[in-house]
Amino acid sequence: RKEVEQDPGPFNVPEGATVAFNCTYSNSASQSFFWYRQDCRKEPKLLMSVYSSGNEDGRFTAQLNRASQYISLLIRDSKLSDSATYLCVVNMVAFGNEKLTFGTGTRLTIIP
Amino acid sequence: EAGVTQFPSHSVIEKGQTVTLRCDPISGHDNLYWYRRVMGKEIKFLLHFVKESKQDESGMPNNRFLAERTGGTYSTLKVQPAELEDSGVYFCASSHTFTEAFFGQGTRLTVV
Numbered sequence: 001r002k003e004v005e006q007d008p009g010p011f012n013v014p015e016g017a018t019v020a021f022n023c024t025y026s027n028s029a030s031q032s033f034f035w036y037r038q039d040c041r042k043e044p045k046l047l048m049s050v051y052s053s054g055n056e057d058g059r060f061t062a063q064l065n066r067a068s069q070y071i072s073l074l075i076r077d078s079k080l081s082d083s084a085t086y087l088c089v090v091n092m093v094a095f096g097n098e099k100l101t102f103g104t105g106t107r108l109t110i111i112p
Numbered sequence: 113e114a115g116v117t118q119f120p121s122h123s124v125i126e127k128g129q130t131v132t133l134r135c136d137p138i139s140g141h142d143n144l145y146w147y148r149r150v151m152g153k154e155i156k157f158l159l160h161f162v163k164e165s166k167q168d169e170s171g172m173p174n175n176r177f178l179a180e181r182t183g184g185t186y187s188t189l190k191v192q193p194a195e196l197e198d199s200g201v202y203f204c205a206s207s208h209t210f211t212e213a214f215f216g217q218g219t220r221l222t223v224v
Contacts, residue, residue, distance in 0.1 A: 032210050043203055043215040044155070087155070091210055097160070097167045100145060100205070100213055104154035 001026055006088050006103035014111050017078050021106045023088030024070045031098065032091035033064055035073050037084045038105065044087055047073075075108075083110045114138070118204050118216035125223055130192040133219045137186070137206030144187050145213060146179060150200040158202075161187060173198075194223045 006023045013019045025033075033050035048055065050062040050071050061074040071088055088103035117136045125131050137144045146158040158177070159169040163184035172179070176195070181187040191198055201220050205213035 032212075034212055043217050045215070046212045049212060089213075097162075098143070098210060099157060099160055099168055100207075101157060102147070102155040 002103075003027060003092065003101045004088055004090050004103040006106050008104050008106060010107040010109060012109045012111055013078055015078060015080060018074065018076050019078055019108065020075075021073045021086055021088075021108075022070055023072070023103050024068075025088075025090045025092075025101075026069070027090070027092045028066075028069060029093045030069075030090045031093055033071050034089040034091075035060075035062055035071075036087040036089050036102075038087055039084050044089075044102075047086070078110050080110050080112060083108060116204055116206050116214050116216035118202075118219050120219060121217060122220045123222070125194055125221070127196055127223055128193045130190065131194055131221060133189045133191075133202055133204075133221070135187045135189070135204030135206075135216055137204070138214055141206035141208060141214075142184070143207045143209065143213070144181060145205045145207075146187070146189055147203045147205065148200050149203065149218075150197075155203065158189070191221075194221075196223050199223045 035047040036044040037047045038044045050064045054063040059076045063072045085105040085107045087105045119134045144161040147155050149155045157171040160167045161181040178190045201218045203218045204216045207213040
């Protein structure tokens, strides 16, 4: 089983729709959780951190369920500019060391 | 504040040659990571420095790869001798402990 699992997609969604991604992680000792966005041929950039209480940033909502070990990202009123690959990133702790582990990424295309 | 910088941005070398990639992290970030994205695959962890110490190098593919971080500042990743399967984009990232990582723009390595 992969340490961080995501549905690779692709998700092709009409503009204005709501889209949700899920991600599961295997290490229950994981400390921090993030969603990154990666545009074609660019480096990953932080979209938002994910907190147990859930957090919202404009059209984006992220949630963490520690009991079930999954993270979600919801995008409302999707825009063409939301087209990108969304990476689930978990900061795992093993033997006292931390390591950022990436999911495969979910490719999203917003269709006009 | 300067972000994470990587050099070169592109490198094309012949099989059997040596290439050295450089990463300058954000000043004050103790954590420095190297990742690699091979075409069509997910971003994979290579290794993690905390200051000048290699905390985890479990992702290094083989002994043709050598990473150093002199004095806990910049880091180099040397591939010697390069093979065709080493082609990909090499990303460097830095962070404080248990916080989000900031990525460099990556080095696109092509081995021909």
